[in-house]
Amino acid sequence: MSAAVIKYDHDMVRWQPDSRGRLEQAAMELFTERGFEQTTAAQIAERAGLTERTFFRHFADKREMLFDGSPRLQQLFVDAVAGAPADASPFEAVTAGLDAVSAFFVDLDHSRGRQAIIDSDASLQERELIKMSRLSSVIAGALRERGVTEPAASVLGQAAIGVFHVAFGQWVAPGNTRGYAELMHESLAELRAITA
Amino acid sequence: MSAAVIKYDHDMVRWQPDSRGRLEQAAMELFTERGFEQTTAAQIAERAGLTERTFFRHFADKREMLFDGSPRLQQLFVDAVAGAPADASPFEAVTAGLDAVSAFFVDLDHSRGRQAIIDSDASLQERELIKMSRLSSVIAGALRERGVTEPAASVLGQAAIGVFHVAFGQWVAPGNTRGYAELMHESLAELRAITA
DNA sequence: TCGAGTGATGTCAGTTGCTGACATCACTCA
DNA sequence: TGAGTGATGTCAGCAACTGACATCACTCGA
Structure with missing residues (x-):
């Protein structure tokens, strides 16, 4: 959600690097905090500063994150x-x-x-x-x-x-x-x- | 769907017997006809003359049917x-x-x-x-x-x-x-x- | 230097699996 | 005969995905 309102200044890169890594880290945090089942793909994506759709472009499904x-x-x-x-x-x-x-x-x-x-x-x-x-x-x-x-x-x-x-x-x-x-x-x- | 408009005559039993068995048979037919993935739980239930909700009362999930x-x-x-x-x-x-x-x-x-x-x-x-x-x-x-x-x-x-x-x-x-x-x-x- | 890609992302709408809450009503049995 | 009971239906809703299309910084060749 917040990503939608970001305005890019001249000296900002368009995307933060290592989306996949950020998603993995966000996921591990959330899984340990509140459990796998209780964590939605949207929440992981949000913590990584990305969209749910992008999440599924990096991982075939939610489970696959754990088997990198x-x-x-x-x-x-x-x-x-x-x-x-x-x-x-x-x-x-x-x-x-x-x-x-x-x-x-x-x-x-x-x-x-x-x-x-x-x-x-x-x-x-x-x-x-x-x-x-x-x-x-x-x-x-x-x-x-x-x-x-x-x-x-x-x-x-x-x-x-x-x-x-x-x-x-x-x-x-x-x-x-x-x-x-x-x-x-x-x-x-x-x-x-x-x-x- | 059709089950919704059935009117019960005096000499009809309320439910056809062996719902679970009917679901299993309907599922096997549909799985072989059009494939597992292409078959929805609602379609199986409909062929068995039941509701999707009832399907999930008999089987924890769609996969479980195959492992009876x-x-x-x-x-x-x-x-x-x-x-x-x-x-x-x-x-x-x-x-x-x-x-x-x-x-x-x-x-x-x-x-x-x-x-x-x-x-x-x-x-x-x-x-x-x-x-x-x-x-x-x-x-x-x-x-x-x-x-x-x-x-x-x-x-x-x-x-x-x-x-x-x-x-x-x-x-x-x-x-x-x-x-x-x-x-x-x-x-x-x-x-x-x-x-x- | 400019214009045509390119690729990672966003947006949106939709399907399917599955669940909870509540209603129905033939049947049972005290 | 009336209070359950249990298998089913109805409805609303969430979360996991998916396809189609838009965006736009960046690259690279003319």
Whole structure:
């Protein structure tokens, strides 16, 4: 609303920079202040000094804001799988992927805050799961590139994100002090032990 | 609309029976005729001779119509896990669950039709995934009841639905002639082999 | 230097999913 | 027979999106 009455002086730029970043920051603030469901797209846009319509030009939907890093995470994972030594087993290649993404999980407070928002809303959990599912698919694809056949590639991809999900959940759990890598290797060992 | 002008004769019942069933049938027809996204809740309700408001009294949302059988599937699975012999290993208990749900997958045409609808819409895939995730959670719970500790229970639960998902996908894939049980056991064997 | 794009934004109107509040009325049962 | 009860209808309204079109600082080639 306020944006509508701004008059541009000669030395003003037409638009403040980094609209997308401003929207993300405004959203995180509002989500933590009043909750995801209770925050409207219009409110986010207003706090960022933009319009609701512009909001939807930057993000396909309200949920998508929380998953901005997803493509990078995916890239990190598949690069590690693809880049594993040629003589590495499929299991070892996937382990390399699971290790590589640990670079992503450094700021525990940030991850906890984000996860608290996701855990508070079912539609966000759905979105999180489909991101995981896509990740599983591309992992399976990377494995196929390494010569792994179906259905082994898909099953291993699914198992990998299962391990990842469990370990990540433990990592952000309240009270946890252990690192992601340690927790992940523990879950991986459990998988290995229990399927043997 | 038309329901609004119906006058009830003495020998008419006030409401036609099985509203929920009529809604489900109308929905399946419309979804296959014109697609999920292109079908509105009002259209489904109208074909069932009901109101949009009544539609939402029977189903939490439009997506939920496709997942009516989910609770039964879940029950089938956990009962099999819980009912496995006391000396069965966790892996064997989960295998029993994966076998038990094969009773659910008999009508291949029906499953294919349903899956085609789900595959056509991202929000339906999200809903499907959260159902799988819930299933994974209750499996992990059933395993814990059997004395399996964390994170092994959760990891095995995740791996189980991974196997299930892959096998089910192969079963409904066009051209497939093999049975669910066979495909499932193959995937299970792959998981076992590849994590060893 | 000027005029034709270009692109990020704004404006507006509309559809759909979904919800709360309240009314209706055949049916049940004390 | 009269007081519920429960499945439904009616109505109003919000929030998530979407398409069509306008704006206008900025860029760049003639």
